[in-house]
Amino acid sequence: MRRFCLLALLLISLVLNNSNAQTASRRSAQSRNRTITNIVREIDAKNIERTIRQLVSFGTRNTLSEQNDPKRGIGAARDWLYAEFLKAAEASGGRMTVEKQSFEQPKAARVPQPTELTNLVTTFKGTQPESASRIYVVSGHYDSMCSSPTDAKCDAPGANDDASGTAAVLEVARVMSKYKFDATIVFMTVPGEEQGLLGATHYAEDAKQKAVNIDAMFTNDIIGNTLGGNGVRDRGTVRVFSEGVPSNETAAEATVRRSVGGENDSASRQLARFIKETGESYVPQMKVMLVYRRDRYGRGGDHNPFLERGFPAVRFTEVNEEYKHQHQNVRVENGVQYGDLPEFVDFAYIANVARVNAASLAMLALAPSRPQNVNILTARLSNDTDLKWDANKEPDIAGYEIVWRDTTSPVWTNSKAVGNVTSFTMKGMSKDNYFFGVRAVDKDGNRSPVTYPKPLGRNQSSSPSSSQQTP
Numbered sequence: 001m002r003r004f005c006l007l008a009l010l011l012i013s014l015v016l017n018n019s020n021a022q023t024a025s026r027r028s029a030q031s032r033n034r035t036i037t038n039i040v041r042e043i044d045a046k047n048i049e050r051t052i053r054q055l056v057s058f059g060t061r062n063t064l065s066e067q068n069d070p071k072r073g074i075g076a077a078r079d080w081l082y083a084e085f086l087k088a089a090e091a092s093g094g095r096m097t098v099e100k101q102s103f104e105q106p107k108a109a110r111v112p113q114p115t116e117l118t119n120l121v122t123t124f125k126g127t128q129p130e131s132a133s134r135i136y137v138v139s140g141h142y143d144s145m146c147s148s149p150t151d152a153k154c155d156a157p158g159a160n161d162d163a164s165g166t167a168a169v170l171e172v173a174r175v176m177s178k179y180k181f182d183a184t185i186v187f188m189t190v191p192g193e194e195q196g197l198l199g200a201t202h203y204a205e206d207a208k209q210k211a212v213n214i215d216a217m218f219t220n221d222i223i224g225n226t227l228g229g230n231g232v233r234d235r236g237t238v239r240v241f242s243e244g245v246p247s248n249e250t251a252a253e254a255t256v257r258r259s260v261g262g263e264n265d266s267a268s269r270q271l272a273r274f275i276k277e278t279g280e281s282y283v284p285q286m287k288v289m290l291v292y293r294r295d296r297y298g299r300g301g302d303h304n305p306f307l308e309r310g311f312p313a314v315r316f317t318e319v320n321e322e323y324k325h326q327h328q329n330v331r332v333e334n335g336v337q338y339g340d341l342p343e344f345v346d347f348a349y350i351a352n353v354a355r356v357n358a359a360s361l362a363m364l365a366l367a368p369s370r371p372q373n374v375n376i377l378t379a380r381l382s383n384d385t386d387l388k389w390d391a392n393k394e395p396d397i398a399g400y401e402i403v404w405r406d407t408t409s410p411v412w413t414n415s416k417a418v419g420n421v422t423s424f425t426m427k428g429m430s431k432d433n434y435f436f437g438v439r440a441v442d443k444d445g446n447r448s449p450v451t452y453p454k455p456l457g458r459n460q461s462s463s464p465s466s467s468q469q470t471p
């Protein structure tokens with residue numbers, strides 16, 4: 001009897017939970033942004049396939065290969081991509097511009113002699129004056145390699161690594177160019193990744209020198225293989241890698257973090273959580289698998305130079321990799337095909353990864369900036385939590401939400417709308433027992449990523465150099 005009651009209770013609670021979940025999803029369907037829904041629908045796997053086959057047709061895209069041959073080598077790929085981005089920009093009414101950012105790369109470990117590299121940088125200007133200087137960068141690398149990174153002659157089709165990411169960036173640019181966004185989006189394809197992240201490093205360093213406000217950067221690298229070397233086929237999941245402790249953390253910030261936590265709350269990790277929430281909402285056929293590390297073991301990507309310069313950044317990559325088709329000379333060995341060939345790439349899957357990118361970028365560029373100078377007040381020992389932040393400057397700001405979670409939870413689990421205010425007290429919720437954050441919401445319901453607060457004592461300025469402690 002007792003067991004029966006427990007079972008009945010369990011069933012009732014399951015039904016109740018389920019109906020809550022349904023209400024929540026109906027609500028989110030209503031507040032769905034039509035621009036984002038349309039963008040997701042318009043992304044076309046056929047365009048992605050066409051781009052990949054075209055890039056493969058240049059034989060090799062090794063950064064050290066031919067610059068001036070119209071048919072073979074990195075120069076042919078560069079010129080073709082440039083023309084394609086110009087075509088994509090036609091629908092933008094002059095708001096999208098395409099630039100060849102060329103520079104001479106000096107001799108380096110994988111660059112035997114000084115070599116010209118050209119980043120293709122397509123800038124889509126935001127239309128809200130208060131947001132136009134806030135920039136989101138989405139990138140893929142158009143260079144490729146075979147077994148040796150300095151072999152400029154061998155065939156290096158690079159269909160997955162990284163024509164897949166390049167094709168996704170081009171397709172997202174083509175589709176988004178017809179719409180309007182508050183903030184600016186940069187669609188970038190770069191060479192030199194296989195030579196040591198050279199194109200991305202040049203762009204990130206230039207942006208740092210010019211104090212450009214890059215609020216987030218995505219790199220799409222190896223996003224096209226859905227049958228892993230482990231025999232697992234997964235067409236519905238993409239990994240998003242994010243670092244926990246910021247690469248550019250200062251000693252003072254490290255001291256605060258050791259005292260009160262925050263190793264799981266970098267701006268890059270908030271960005272990854274934002275991508276999961278937005279991507280899965282608008283692209284329900286995809287699951288975003290958050291990986292809480294900067295990149296895979298022994299590997300790096302074009303997000304690294306951004307992270308090292310303090311720009312939040314994440315990496316998109318397929319879930320199960322197939323190493324026979326990465327960085328391999330094209331050959332058959334014991335009846336096994338090696339090489340990064342288009343027949344091993346899943347174009348429909350890449351389109352879905354592009355959709356997750358596009359939905360997240362669109363939401364970032366439509367939403368207000370994430371709140372600035374968010375502080376958790378530590379002057380009083382209290383069972384409440386006092387938060388304060390700067391007012392956003394966008395004219396369409398509606399207000400703010402406080403989010404929180406248990407300290408052991410990987411993602412935000414609760415949120416509370418607190419209105420258009422710049423401080424709020426969470427009564428009866430101790431800052432010692434939860435992690436809190438603040439995000440901004442505009443009048444259309446577009447939400448920013450979360451800002452994780454820094455502790456602020458009574459006599460401290462907004463950037464604390466030490467945390468107050470009471471034994």
Ligand SMILES: [Zn+2]
Pocket residue numbers: 141161162193221222
């Ligand atoms: Zn790559």
